[in-house]
Amino acid sequence: MSTGAKKRIMKEYAECAADTPAGMKIIFDEQNMTKWEVLLDGPDQSIYAGGHFKLEITFPNEYPFKPPVVSFKTKIYHPNVSNDDKGSMCLGLLRPDEWKPPNKVVSVLRLIQTLLIEPDIDDSIEPSIANEYKENRKEFDKNAKDWVKRYAK
């Protein structure tokens, strides 16, 4: 990784640390600054309220030319998070072809918070969960809350 990229990550961390968005905690390791650990509280107005989710943000070598990679380390029942041990997300500005260098990690984190409140059904990674969200909202809410109880307490 180039020194420019490192400088930029440091700068972004400094900004985040100075003004961390509500409901999150960023764990930053200076030895390994390309991997951020984020503890995210389920937003109050969402069905994930009360859950605590661990996320991992990995910066590619080409950062900021390529988007950071986001993965949920805590299992979550969500149409935009892959239902496997990777817990990966790929939508919106996280897409390589939509990512632009001026975008920042903090906007990525805000996007994730927003998605917890309202999933992006049209851009889902788990079509079955997206379908359930559309067709059977009660069942979806129940499942999502179950998972919060089971994995995110």
Place this chain on the structure above:
Amino acid sequence: MPSHSAQSIEIYTIEFPDPYKISYHNDKFITLPANASFQLPITENIQTLSNKDVQKGSDPYGILYVPDLTSDGCKKEEEQYVANNVTRRANLPEHIEYALVAVAPWYSAECMNEYFEAARDAPVKAFLVYQPGAAAGMPPPVSDSSWLMGDGGTWKAQNTFPTYAIVPPTGALIMKGLSEYSGNITDLPYNETLVDMFADTDYVRLWATIGTESGSQLPSLWVFLVIVLGLLILAIVGTSSFMHLMQRRRRNDLQRRVINGEVDLEALGVKRLTVPQEYLDKLPLYVYTSSMEDPEKALPTEPPQAHSNTPTGRRLSAPDLPQPVSSTALSQPTCAICLDDFVANESRVRELPCRHIFHPDCIDTFLLSNSSLCPMCKTSVLPSGYCPTKITNNMVRRERMITRMNRNAADRAHTAHPAPPQTADSQAPLSPRRTSSGFGSIGSRIGGAFNGSRRVFSAPDRTSNRPSEIEMGSNQPAAALSPVPETTPPNQQTTTTDPTNPTAAHPHRREWARQRALALLGTHHVAPADEEESCEPRWKRGLRKIFPGFR
């Protein structure tokens, strides 16, 4: 059918002056003509009882004879079937390796055993048997009780030759032939012509050749298969060369379009390009001045065309050159890559043809080694018509695939719903989904999130478009289909009024989203060129070498 089973037996008469000159390998004999001698082709009803020791590629053959019995009882019984003047071992020279084919009637197991024993002592290549008095038609298979010898079938293993059963009339016919053709020329029936041709003392014998599957003659099935295979190869070679020719035309065509500036290989996602140093050197490099100042009065600059060979330092100290810097460029106070603000009259900046400016330290390496597209707007930095690499088949394939997908997506989006209708009151609540959550759309939320970084674009004409500009990537089909550079500010204005913009209220948001998904398909489902090639199975790559048009 078991291998090495007999397909045919050919029996004919041979004539030779000196039996001592005949050997396995040097058959010095003359075959007598059919009309003046014994000839018997047997092509059906041959039952292979044992195919022991049949050598691959060589049919058993030899002089026909009847092996000698040992017991008087068997000899007595044999007289019913075998004439006393048939060819016996005694009628053939000793101490020389003949090729022999034995023939005998199978009238009792005990006597048959004596025949086999005698045959094992002679250079017998094959044994023909027949059951006198048996029914006509195919002799029974070896499993039939009539072939039992009382030894549990060990005779087959003990024998050093194969055994074939023929029908009784044929066997009797051979026996009759053997009695007539086992002496000299003078002993023959109908000998007038032969006597003139050959010496009286010449020997005359019957000869048998057994045609087995493994024989030297190529069975017709194989010939057929070889022909089919040949045609197949011909078809493959023909198709392959045709496709190679087609592909060469496509390569040339793509190259022509690239040179004409109709196709941008990287913007289309066909091939990742980089910017050569000499092109990079042609991009304007100047010292940043505050956007507040009048661009006309802005300090040291130079025209892009003037500095192909001049070193950077000298270029920067050439303040008398005309002013190429646009206000658009100067209106960007921050380097989008390192997020540092440009310092007026101090920071050196590189301006790309799309007018985006960056620190040269930030952008140059990226352009030299990663991409030829502006990281902000994805406009190519390379001059239109620049064809840097050899056009490969893979590039042709990707270009065709991507163009096709884009066209399909556009067609579908167009026929389904050209544009969602716009309600009269554009300030009306957004979609039901959005209002229910009491939250703005994701796009506008992200846009909101970006308010923090608005200083990246502090130009007044851009600020108003800020949220929709962010949405361009994720929400606008048109933007996904054709990377329209956001270089010209007037274009920016259309973004907000674009009827396909989801922020405009309409009841067809779902339909609009579907179109968007289709439109995005074109870009999302095509993996970046570099990654795609490595994860492709080897067989597919091999097949493409032969059939270059193969998808």
